[in-house]
Amino acid sequence: MKRPLIRRHRSSRREDGMTMVLVAVAMVAIVAMAALSIDVVTLYLARMEAQRAADAGALAAARVISVSGMTGDPTNTSGSWGSICGGSTSVATQAALAAATQGTIDGVSPTSPAPTVKYSAGGAAANTTCVGLPAAFAVNPMVTVQVTRNNLPTFFSRLWGNTGNTVNATAVAEAFDSSNSGNESNGGSTGTITPVQPRCVKPWLVPNQDPLYFQPTHGNYCNQGGGPGACRSLVSISDGALTHPGISPSSGANGVSGVIGETFWISPVCTHTGSGCTFRAGANPPTANYTGNAYVPAPPNLLYLPGQAPTTTPVAVPSCSAGQSLYQEAVAGCDQSTVYQCGVQTQNTVQLSENPDIDTSDGVQCLIHEAGPSQLSDGQDSINNSAYPFQFLAGSANPLVGAALSGNQITASNSIVSLPIYDSANDTINGSGTTQVTIVGFLQVFINQVDQYGSVSVTVLSVTGCGNGNGQPVGTAVTGSSPVPIRLITAP
Numbered sequence: 001m002k003r004p005l006i007r008r009h010r011s012s013r014r015e016d017g018m019t020m021v022l023v024a025v026a027m028v029a030i031v032a033m034a035a036l037s038i039d040v041v042t043l044y045l046a047r048m049e050a051q052r053a054a055d056a057g058a059l060a061a062a063r064v065i066s067v068s069g070m071t072g073d074p075t076n077t078s079g080s081w082g083s084i085c086g087g088s089t090s091v092a093t094q095a096a097l098a099a100a101t102q103g104t105i106d107g108v109s110p111t112s113p114a115p116t117v118k119y120s121a122g123g124a125a126a127n128t129t130c131v132g133l134p135a136a137f138a139v140n141p142m143v144t145v146q147v148t149r150n151n152l153p154t155f156f157s158r159l160w161g162n163t164g165n166t167v168n169a170t171a172v173a174e175a176f177d178s179s180n181s182g183n184e185s186n187g188g189s190t191g192t193i194t195p196v197q198p199r200c201v202k203p204w205l206v207p208n209q210d211p212l213y214f215q216p217t218h219g220n221y222c223n224q225g226g227g228p229g230a231c232r233s234l235v236s237i238s239d240g241a242l243t244h245p246g247i248s249p250s251s252g253a254n255g256v257s258g259v260i261g262e263t264f265w266i267s268p269v270c271t272h273t274g275s276g277c278t279f280r281a282g283a284n285p286p287t288a289n290y291t292g293n294a295y296v297p298a299p300p301n302l303l304y305l306p307g308q309a310p311t312t313t314p315v316a317v318p319s320c321s322a323g324q325s326l327y328q329e330a331v332a333g334c335d336q337s338t339v340y341q342c343g344v345q346t347q348n349t350v351q352l353s354e355n356p357d358i359d360t361s362d363g364v365q366c367l368i369h370e371a372g373p374s375q376l377s378d379g380q381d382s383i384n385n386s387a388y389p390f391q392f393l394a395g396s397a398n399p400l401v402g403a404a405l406s407g408n409q410i411t412a413s414n415s416i417v418s419l420p421i422y423d424s425a426n427d428t429i430n431g432s433g434t435t436q437v438t439i440v441g442f443l444q445v446f447i448n449q450v451d452q453y454g455s456v457s458v459t460v461l462s463v464t465g466c467g468n469g470n471g472q473p474v475g476t477a478v479t480g481s482s483p484v485p486i487r488l489i490t491a492p
Helices: 010-068 081-085 091-100 155-159 326-332 356-368
Strands: 116-120 142-152 165-175 196-198 204-207 263-268 301-306 348-351 382-384 391-393 416-422 434-437 439-450 456-465 478-480 486-488
Touching: 010 081, 010 091, 010 142, 010 165, 010 456, 010 486, 081 091, 091 116, 091 142, 263 356, 301 348, 326 356, 348 416, 356 439, 382 439, 416 456, 478 486
Parallel strands: 196 478, 204 416, 263 301
Antiparallel strands: 116 142, 142 165, 165 486, 204 301, 263 456, 348 434, 382 391, 416 439, 439 456
């Protein structure tokens, strides 16, 4: 029996054709969506890489400003600003460019066009040089870095004949010095003091005295109650302003031009007894340029008080100090549990049950990789402060550099530390046990060497004051790793 012939209706054939067209259109749409997604991801990742590059550049420049001591010369009387942020050849700009171009954006270094680096303060317009900016720049210097990546290849740009897309990112970082911050922001009128709160502060509380600056005239050094004149303070306790701003390279008269660059010794106020801290004769209150004991290096010097040891083991304690006293571990490592309050009446504690001579000596040797006490060029990093800007040079025992690169310039060092300044004019120190003192500022110093009695030779890198809050409202502290902390302030 013959099967009947089944004929397809003509409309069915037309439907098959439409289906194929729809599938083809859908495939094109799906491919386009996939390509668009790839393009969006490419642009998003490139934008993130550009932002990271800009952030790194801005922070690098701000850090150079922070450790340079430039904020200690707020009116640029030394004419030193230009070497730090005076244009394309200055060290801050060079640091920003190096950091911003270290990585890549979609596999290409953002060097063409080169990132732009500009400086500003308050409401002033940004400029490629900080020279000529108002004094407010030294209180709150801001760095703006913009990174651009041209000709970023994407699918659709090639499809329409374009050479590529452009992505750019901008970052703003600041280095904040709280000195005189109550007067800086509003044209000299009294305002809110913004204190700082550095981390990993070493437990050596130094008096508010500049051992190289006496009144009424300059000289080699000052003595309390005699000699060429009484020591002036490091910072004003009313508003935190620096008493002796300026920069003094060692090639000139140390201390004459300003506090930044001064080199002196800080020594324990304690007699060399080995247990507990007993004041040296005539050293209560602790003074500058003490000359009453052979264990104290010759002036200029400051006698420091041992701070209360942390309540918990400090972090990042090197093996050479692990298991020692908490005080020694705080010297060699990072004490983050002891918060040194600045700019408020909340007080910190002096602990005279600690005799800091041996513990300080051993802790500093461990911290800076010095092979033995009282030796320069004994493995530790060094500073060249004969001219400004100062240079940090790697020592042969620097674990991150190694002996082969000893003497090379570096940008970070364990020898850079922060110390609290207490109100020595108004705080009465008990002869034993504990005493509450008021922190009125911080020193950032470079440790040159330590002797076997806990005396430390330091060079001043920066000074910041915060006042004690008398008569002025106190704002929220700016935290960071140094007395002139840096932070990104780019708007999201």
